[in-house]
Amino acid sequence: xxxxxxxxxxxxxxxxxxxxxxxxxxxxxxxxxxxxxxxxxxxxxxxxxxxxxxxxxxxxxxxxxxxxxxxxxxxxxxxxxxxxxxxxxxxxxxxxxxxxxxxxxxxxxxxxxxxxxxxxxxxxxxxxxxxxxxxxxxxxxxxxxxxxxxxxxxxxxxxxxxxxxxxxxxxxxxxxxxxxxxxxxxxxxxxxxxxxxxxxxxxxxxxxxxxxxxxxxxxxxxxxxxxxxxxxxxxxxxxxxxxxxxxxxxxxxxxxxxxxxxxxxxxxxxxxxxxxxxxxxxxxxxxxxxxxxxxxxxxxxxxxxxxxxxxxxxxxxxxxxxxxxxxxxxxxxxxxxxxxxxxxxxxx
Amino acid sequence: xxxxxxxxxxxxxxxxxxxxxxxxxxxxxxxxxxxxxxxxxxxxxxxxxxxxxxxxxxxxxxxxxxxxxxxxxxxxxxxxxxxxxxxxxxxxxxxxxxxxxxxxxxxxxxxxxxxxxxxxxxxxxxxxxxxxxxxxxxxxxxxxxxxxxxxxxxxxxxxxxxxxxxxxxxxxxxxxxxxxxxxxxxxxxxxxxxxxxxxxxxxxxxxxxxxxxxxxxxxxxxxxxxxxxxxxxxxxxxxxxxxxxxxxxxxxxxxxxxxxxxxxxxxxxxxxxxxxxxxxxxxxxxxxxxxxxxxxxxxxxxxxxxxxxxx
Numbered sequence: 001x002x003x004x005x006x007x008x009x010x011x012x013x014x015x016x017x018x019x020x021x022x023x024x025x026x027x028x029x030x031x032x033x034x035x036x037x038x039x040x041x042x043x044x045x046x047x048x049x050x051x052x053x054x055x056x057x058x059x060x061x062x063x064x065x066x067x068x069x070x071x072x073x074x075x076x077x078x079x080x081x082x083x084x085x086x087x088x089x090x091x092x093x094x095x096x097x098x099x100x101x102x103x104x105x106x107x108x109x110x111x112x113x114x115x116x117x118x119x120x121x122x123x124x125x126x127x128x129x130x131x132x133x134x135x136x137x138x139x140x141x142x143x144x145x146x147x148x149x150x151x152x153x154x155x156x157x158x159x160x161x162x163x164x165x166x167x168x169x170x171x172x173x174x175x176x177x178x179x180x181x182x183x184x185x186x187x188x189x190x191x192x193x194x195x196x197x198x199x200x201x202x203x204x205x206x207x208x209x210x211x212x213x214x215x216x217x218x219x220x221x222x223x224x225x226x227x228x229x230x231x232x233x234x235x236x237x238x239x240x241x242x243x244x245x246x247x248x249x250x251x252x253x254x255x256x257x258x259x260x261x262x263x264x265x266x267x268x269x270x271x272x273x274x275x276x277x278x279x280x281x282x283x284x285x286x287x288x289x290x291x292x293x294x295x296x297x298x299x300x301x302x303x304x305x306x307x308x309x310x311x312x313x314x315x316x317x318x319x320x321x322x323x324x325x326x327x328x329x330x331x332x333x334x335x336x337x338x339x340x341x342x343x344x345x346x347x348x
Numbered sequence: 349x350x351x352x353x354x355x356x357x358x359x360x361x362x363x364x365x366x367x368x369x370x371x372x373x374x375x376x377x378x379x380x381x382x383x384x385x386x387x388x389x390x391x392x393x394x395x396x397x398x399x400x401x402x403x404x405x406x407x408x409x410x411x412x413x414x415x416x417x418x419x420x421x422x423x424x425x426x427x428x429x430x431x432x433x434x435x436x437x438x439x440x441x442x443x444x445x446x447x448x449x450x451x452x453x454x455x456x457x458x459x460x461x462x463x464x465x466x467x468x469x470x471x472x473x474x475x476x477x478x479x480x481x482x483x484x485x486x487x488x489x490x491x492x493x494x495x496x497x498x499x500x501x502x503x504x505x506x507x508x509x510x511x512x513x514x515x516x517x518x519x520x521x522x523x524x525x526x527x528x529x530x531x532x533x534x535x536x537x538x539x540x541x542x543x544x545x546x547x548x549x550x551x552x553x554x555x556x557x558x559x560x561x562x563x564x565x566x567x568x569x570x571x572x573x574x575x576x577x578x579x580x581x582x583x584x585x586x587x588x589x590x591x592x593x594x595x596x597x598x599x600x601x602x603x604x605x606x607x608x609x610x611x612x613x614x615x616x617x618x619x620x621x622x623x624x625x626x627x628x629x630x631x632x633x634x635x636x637x638x639x640x641x642x643x644x645x646x647x648x649x650x651x652x653x654x655x656x657x658x659x
Binding site: 059060061062063064116119120121122123124125126127142145146147148149150153154157158160161164165168169170171172173174178179194197198199214215217218221222224225227228229231232233234235236238239240242243246247250251253254255257258260261262264265266267268269271272273275276277279280282283286287290294295297298299301302304305306308309310311312313314315316 | 374375376377378379396397398399413415416417418420439441481482485486487488490495496506507513514536537539540541542543544545550551553554556557558560561562564565566567568569571572573575576577578579580582583586587590591593594595597598599601602604605606608609610612613615616617619620623624626627630633634637638639640641642643644645646647650651652655
């Protein structure tokens with residue numbers, strides 16, 4: 001009497017009763033034992049457990065009758081079955097690549113392998129290689145289970161069509177450089193619309209672009225553009241640096257020139273004012289006794305000047321013819337240096 | 349088995365079970381059923397899920413899917429109106445809307461697929477061949493102002509389209525939907541999944557992309573050189589300006605000061621020009637005379653007149 005083959009709910013094992021020998025003439029006892037076992041099986045199959053991230057959909061003869069929340073619940077044995085859907089879990093699909101080994105440095109497939117998914121035409125009829133992931137949740141488990149056949153594949157096709165539509169409306173430059181964010185949001189929006197239309201029961205959480213590249217054959221020329229861009233920036237920066245090296249310095253120097261001229265001006269004006277003041281004062285004093293003052297100044301000046309003069313020749317008023325005969329050369333020889341003859345105009 | 353009564357009862361029970369099992373059938377949420385009697389459909393299709401009854405042995409339950417089903421076209425190589433060869437890979441979603449009609453005309457999904465292949469592939473070919481490539485790639489005409497361009501010389505790189513991807517697929521859907529309706533099929537959506545160049549066209553496109561990139565790169569380099577030259581010129585100009593402005597300001601300042609000084613002197617000296625000449629001369633004598641000077645003085649001068657004879 002091996003009852004293992006009867007099976008039962010998952011994980012349940014009937015007690016091994018193969019060694020059990022019924023006592024002779026105890027038919028009633030066997031009936032009771034069978035009845036007890038049967039009711040145990042029924043009891044066991046009327047319970048089911050729904051995990052925290054799931055909901056359970058109860059089907060009675062294939063018909064959806066109710067949806068249950070996480071926890072332990074009851075169902076009619078034999079007539080009802082349960083399908084569990086992880087509605088809380090964030091699900092993910094990868095397009096244009098597959099992760100082989102998830103981890104900190106996740107290992108991904110050779111990009112060549114999924115070229116079919118990733119290569120697409122851009123709006124200016126160029127080619128871009130786009131890899132992206134889509135994260136989604138099951139928001140309507142009923143639709144998710146019963147409305148679309150091959151949902152996984154359908155969702156993948158939807159993704160491909162939507163992404164190609166979005167990329168097809170943009171230039172290759174936009175796709176590869178500035179347009180990423182916008183492509184993500186637009187794709188998510190359109191994908192969500194189609195998911196509603198297809199009654200998939202899926203809510204798209206996020207579309208995230210991964211590697212977006214030009215085709216391999218074109219890559220070097222893209223790099224060249226980047227390089228040229230940097231070259232341009234460098235040339236401009238260098239010219240700016242040269243400008244900054246020269247201009248502030250020359251500004252300072254200009255300031256110096258101006259300030260020095262201002263110094264000159266101050267000097268000039270102050271001195272002239274000083275000179276003028278001195279002259280005025282002198283003139284004022286002079287006016288009171290012009291004749292004698294002039295004479296005094298003259299004589300005083302001469303008294304100061306004459307001692308410093310190297311050679312002095314006094315001529316009598318009447319010896320006028322004598323001048324041409326003077327041995328000027330000897331005279332100068334007596335004095336060192338160049339001869340310089342100064343004749344004071346004298347005053348009257 | 350000595351008791352024939354026991355056998356009879358057992359047989360009857362088995363028969364009853366068979367009849368019972370033959371008279372019920374289960375439809376789940378994804379299915380719909382056509383009941384046939386000796387191969388002939390009877391009554392309306394049964395679409396509500398759950399437990400149902402039929403006449404055992406005589407009637408048969410034929411199951412059909414109620415869900416949206418996939419149709420994935422095989423990639424086709426099609427020339428566009430502007431003579432570009434491309435691969436077009438499309439897909440459609442459909443469902444069995446009228447299982448009775450479907451059952452009568454096509455029997456099963458395999459038949460349906462072959463019809464869908466014929467009709468959809470044909471329409472795709474027509475639509476692509478009648479239009480330029482850009483119509484199948486682009487969806488909308490964007491405002492050129494919103495399309496970022498790398499260099500200002502390109503005003504717009506996106507051609508204007510007449511129909512676009514969405515309109516093309518809608519067109520295909522509109523022409524094919526009535527044709528498959530007579531098979532009990534409802535065509536729900538049609539999309540171009542993939543559009544790619546065939547290999548040799550792809551090479552030309554790559555060459556074009558490379559040439560275009562090179563052009564942009566040259567443009568950047570030339571922009572850099574031009575901008576650098578401009579900045580360098582600016583530097584020259586600013587340098588000259590700063591220096592000459594400083595010179596001008598300095599000269600103006602000096603000139604003003606000179607003028608002012610001249611005015612001050614003139615104003616002072618004008619009080620007594622003769623006295624000024626006298627004092628200035630005195631200063632000049634004092635400044636110009638040194639040890640090398642030879643003075644020849646006559647006694648007729650003011651200084652020595654007393655040397656001759658005191659008067």
